[in-house]
Amino acid sequence: MKRAARCAALALAALAPWAQAAELDGRALSSAGGAWWALPFAGMLLSIALLPLLAPHFWHRHFGKVALGWALAFALPSVLAHGAAATGGVLLHMLWAEYIPFIVLLTALFTVSGGIYVRGNLHGSPALNTGLLALGAVLASIMGTTGASMLLIRPLIRANDNRRHTVHIWVFFIFIVSNIGGSLTPLGDPPLFLGFLQGVSFFWTLKTLLPETLFCVAVLLALFWLIDRHWYGKEGVLPRDPTPDDHRFGLDGGINLLLLAGVVGLVLLSGTWKPGIVLQLPGADVALQNLLRDAALVGVTLASIALTPRAAREANQFGWGPMQEVAKLFIGIFVTMLPVLAMLRAGHDGAFAAVLRAVTGPDGQPLPWAYFWASGLLSSFLDNAPTYLVFFNLAGGDVQQLMGPLAATLAAISAGSVFMGANSYIGNAPNFMVKAIVEDRGLRMPSFFGYMGWSFGILVPLFVVVTFIWMR
Template identity: 45%
Template sequence: MPAHLAEIPPLLIIPFGLLLLLIAVMPLSPDRVKHWWEHRYAYVAVGLGLLVAAYYVFKIPDGGHTVLHTLHEYISFIALIGSLFVVAGGIHLNVKGSATPLENAVFLFAGAILANFVGTTGASMVLIRPFIRMNKVRVSSYHIVFFIFIVSNVGGALTPIGDPPLFLGYLRGVPFFWLLERAVLPWLFTVGAILAAFFVIDRRCYNKIPRSLQTQAAQPEQWRFDGSINVLFLALIIGAVFLPERWFLREIVMLAAAVASYRLTPRLIHEENKFTFGPIKEVGFLFIGIFMTMMPALGYLELHGAGFGITQPLHYYFATGSLSAVLDNAPTYLNFLKLAQVSTATSGVVDDTPAAMQAFLAAHPSLVIAVSLGAVFFGAMTYIGNGPNFMVKSIAESAGVKVPSFFGYILRYSLPVLLPILILTAAIFLR
């Protein structure tokens, strides 16, 4: 971040906090207020974003450059999220019957592995609808929450493709297989612990359903894969991630794949998936507001983060994680990675060169692991911690599944279930 961001008043962080508060409380409001929010959220999100952007443009020297950079990041974000949403909407895994707890656990573990090859967004968009159909006899809110925990977040912690923060690290010199070689054990432990918690809850609920439904759930699953052409478009989108950033080439390829997918996918598949553009519309408007309003928060973090006393791997893990839960985890990762580099450099200045990154990785690998795992794992703590989270929530709601509110998600699942597991991971692997 440029030094001029020091001139931004702390009060400018208020729009970001207000937007997060509205996202959290409006769905819980009386019907009249809730109805108003459902029809006006786009205006509120964009309006708050424009308020912050206007201050940058007119009051901050060269602030327009920061706004343009943030807009570029948003376009890249929504191009990836949107194209994967459209392409995944053209893939239909036909599932008959209902899954047992063991089958659910195996499915989620497979999703965690897949997330490292097609990204948490890609894996989430492809698998969430089949997962709901697998459990259509007894689908509940905890199915969606644990899907977000495992497939939409923790699963993608091993490769740059897995989660956007890790891809940004790859672009800045972290080797492709660097985390895979060093973080498999904490990844396996965390995924395994979350799956164990899920299995206990799912088994208890499964035992409470009528025996006739248990018999139906025990029937062998019959799978049918429709929309296979979209596998090609999915591969094209993932491949586009590695294209140069110039001229929006990457985003153009992604959007072209989405358009081709939508045109070539038979209407019947979209109907079977209950595909609509509603979820991506909601994510698009809310996140343009989030991206714009969080600029002052991220600027403050970079300018004053060195004074927070963050020195040890545990510090970086929890500091990166706590902010990744409420800020977009990609820029949070970059800020703490830069903070780690600056704090450990003898001169206090770090060159943005591959050689400098290699030297830093060799000298302080535990700090990079801590920042990486903190950014990816803690993205599951709230609906807005990572891009796929809100998308999965919207798709589940569109399918008629009752999902927890913003605070319900945190109070019923994140704090009592996920957070102790993440703390235990740190205690074992990051001491």
């Protein structure tokens, strides 16, 4: 016991220089290196895009090491330029305030949803597939895009296991369920939850973004039905599934429905219950409600593992591979995007001052259409939650103004951050999780650029129409 106590004391002493919350100075980065600090992030993105195509065997065995390498490509020069204490403080702040809550919530939703097995011999006709995507769009704003994606992707895979052309099904699933469907409540997508924590009313996005969301979902569902009907008719799919499931419809692992409600309740409670107690952790000050939420989510995850019948997870072919891939890749993304976000936050004094000038009119007022596209395009490749906060603050950061006279600007930031998370695999975490699960079943998914061919060919024209109707 004494030896353990000494080790703990030494560990705390080692962390002492990093005990205060730290933040990168975007102005200093911009004047000392500027956009060069963004190279590790660019390398991370290119690795995700190209290595699965150019060196698939190497990538699947070593993608975690690649992510670590790019993280070190930022961290080591930062240590030389700013010192170990400052760099360590920034990294610890990112871990406590962003990465750990992000991974804890995703792990809880992944585990709980993966324990719910939908029994029944679903037949993947165009009508059924379209209905499942529509259901997912509704559930995405209730249980989050991650929860809805993890709940429905496995039944959708089983329903279409007798079809040859299925790539379009998974792509539209990511468009609708993993992204756009989650735009109506703070529970739907992390950017909106951050807005809720900033003081945006819970039902503000529902009242404000409902027309745009319904329009986008309706257009995508109609287009999906046309494409799916084409391939369904061309394949001559047998009316009887050659690998039928149990004909009795029902749910196994139903305890996870209660646990899923618990996850939603914990997230909501952490945004409404604010005791005003802040705990000082190494590198960050963390509000008590957030720390308790994350601890409770870990408890929910463990409860799901313990209470779910093994047969339910086996029937779902549940495995930890997709979650491990997301955790390893996103730590690289979170670390390497730190200097990019810092220079964006520096505004006119940062290396990306052109971004701020592009979203502001000659009269100094924000341009909603420009905020929609700027926040959206950056959310396509940066994590959309901190990107939302950057543009929230660029627009003034006054929540009453943004929900009042500048409501069109906040609507544009919210829609851009959520909608355009569908533009690439890394725009939103569920995108990668769906890709990993589909590939884990031996099914084909588009490459990084192949997926962007779908998104830029379908989503970008749709967003142009949205711009002309609403973002003015």
